[in-house]
Amino acid sequence: MKIILTAVDVVYNWARSNSLWPLTFATSCCGIEMISTSAASFDIARFGAEVFRASPRQSDLMITAGTITHKMAPAMLQLYEQMPEPKYVIAMGACCVTGGMYENDSYSVVRGVDRIIPVDVYLPGCPPRPEALLDAIIKLQKKMKTESLMERREFLEAHKPKVTYSDDRSCEVLLPNPEIEVIHWGVQKTGYDKNAEVSNV
Amino acid sequence: MSESSIAIDQKYGVKFLDRTSDNIEVVQVKPDMLVETVTYLKMNKDTQFDVLYSVSGVDKDGCFEVVYHLFSTIFSKNLVLKVIITKNCPDVPSLTGVYSAADWHERETYDLFGINFLNHPNPERLLLPNDWKGHPLRKDYVNDDERLSWNAR
């Protein structure tokens, strides 16, 4: 598919890139720098990203700020799957880029968030300064302005995770679509009786 | 107990070990007398240790040590209790009846070391996912969880 930038695409991309709505996904220390970026001194509102949505259904940028552990990864993947396309990811901080200082021998840290979801901009630093996060957003805006949506769809299809059901699905997080298979993860058994809840779904 | 400044009744069979570097006393207690000793330390008006602020495990050569840190808000004194158990049978009675704070600390010690606390109301893993295999803070821990495959390219 060749890159064809029509006038419609230019306007469309300009509108999309200047009104990115991030998702509040702050796990750890980088989350505080993200909040600092949205506060008074380093204003993120001038780049259009002021509205931090809490719900993934209404956001189109996920800034993963903070360490991702094996227990948190399925939740993050589910959030990513719930975001509507076109969606973008900035991996903020050393822990999200490669695992950071825990990369050597931690037993429960995922070495880099791109093992789970596709990443557009990598932002190193521990934690990166707020100006660095603004720099990452500007680079992402530049990337958005030069792409067409056909290419984006192919990029996302190539990164869809291949996961399998486990036989013992005693989890209480409602799955978005039973046709999509789910990663076998360590779920919390709380005695939740699946049969009792089926009528409410 | 001549070196200890805290008068614990002889019938509890408590052994005085030594002092930490900051002059806090370390006292060894037998596992089966643990609950009575701690109740005595909490209720007796000369000692009144009303805060249990930490329960941790140490994996020493050949044995496990469960270390309890007690503090008294009335006298501003610290005390360290140790219970030494074997690796084959790591069972210690639980202190949740005496201090409610012991609940999560004991769950975490079970999670990371595999030490069983008898009569604990909710002995589940706390920090790691429920189906994690192994106890990470033991010295002979080898990480062979299936989630490691996520770290391979």
Add this chain to the structure above:
Amino acid sequence: MSKLKENIIQKDMLINVGPQHPSTHGVLRLIINLEGEIIRDTKPVIGYLHRGKEKLAESRSYTQYLPMVDRVDYLSGFFYQAAFCYAVESITGLKVPRRAEYIRLITMELNRIASHLLWLGSFLLDLGATSPLFYVFREREDILKLLEELTGQRMMYNYYTFGGVKKEIPEGWIAKVLGLCKGMPKYFDEYEAIITKNPILLERTKGIGVMTPELGVDYAVTGPNIRASGVNYDLRKSNMYSVYSEIDFNTCLEESGDSYDRYVVRIAEMRESVKIIEKALAQLPGGIPEKLRVKRVNCGCKKEECQYCGFDTQLTGKKINPAVFKPPVGESVVSIEAPRGIATCYVVSDGTNKPYRVKWRTPSYSSVQILPELIKNRPYSDLMPIFGSLDVVLPEVDR
């Protein structure tokens, strides 16, 4: 668990306040059993940020572990560094010069103010008021600029070392801190003018989440949370680590133990911290670094007790060589009064250059543990005032 099952079949609802939520405290998951709008039972699930800090200590040397200590609680990095440094110094028998102790105290109190400011912003953001967040970050950026000038980093300072601090205070820094301290009470008055008598805040927090002293002490809750219930438990007064014995300040206590009192205690603590910093700067051994340098050159005597060249005006006691730093066999427990409560570091050393066991006991652990007790039988809208006023930071809980 079977009680939960029969509740589900009747009329109760099990909802999941998931690991990702718009509050800024971190990744905590609460599984709440609701009957209508009243919370009947809560089960907190933690561990979403468990990075294994205690295990990582066993494969790194003492100085290699120091940068990782900041990240246990990133909002109060100096306190955790202090706990670890005091523990290792106590095992090794290193003495810390008084100038370094004063610098440690000043930086710790600045960090306390910054941490309480962030708590204030996020507490009110959870309640729905978005403007205090911007006010608060204005001050926090000033403090972080000062600390960046001193240490080079905005949040993870890595400034203390075994035996003292790493670098001398830069020129003009003390004047800037004094200027900030002079302006701070005015800013606190600004916040109090829009927050303290606000009718919405009073309705939502007065009488909500009352923690009796017995319940708090039983769950080992420490810090401003227990001082708001009337228990006078402040390690800066009772334990007097560092040089707190030479500085005079008041402990802030309130009586009723509800969420409003926890707010009042923290504002009062911020004001006390400003006074502590001013007093400590007046008493700094050696004074301003430019003058100290000049006097040292003029004096040149190199005696121990000398006021300008002696031990007390150095920055580190004995310069340790990180490659061969081996504490003797022993163990040590050190508790520090962090902004959220009492943080304890338990270090076991076996004579090699790597620690044998490091255990962190963090104050937010007890706060999350007591949360189910405090929100039992309250409407769902009381969850955020209670949880916000407890000042929980999740990386501390999970380590």
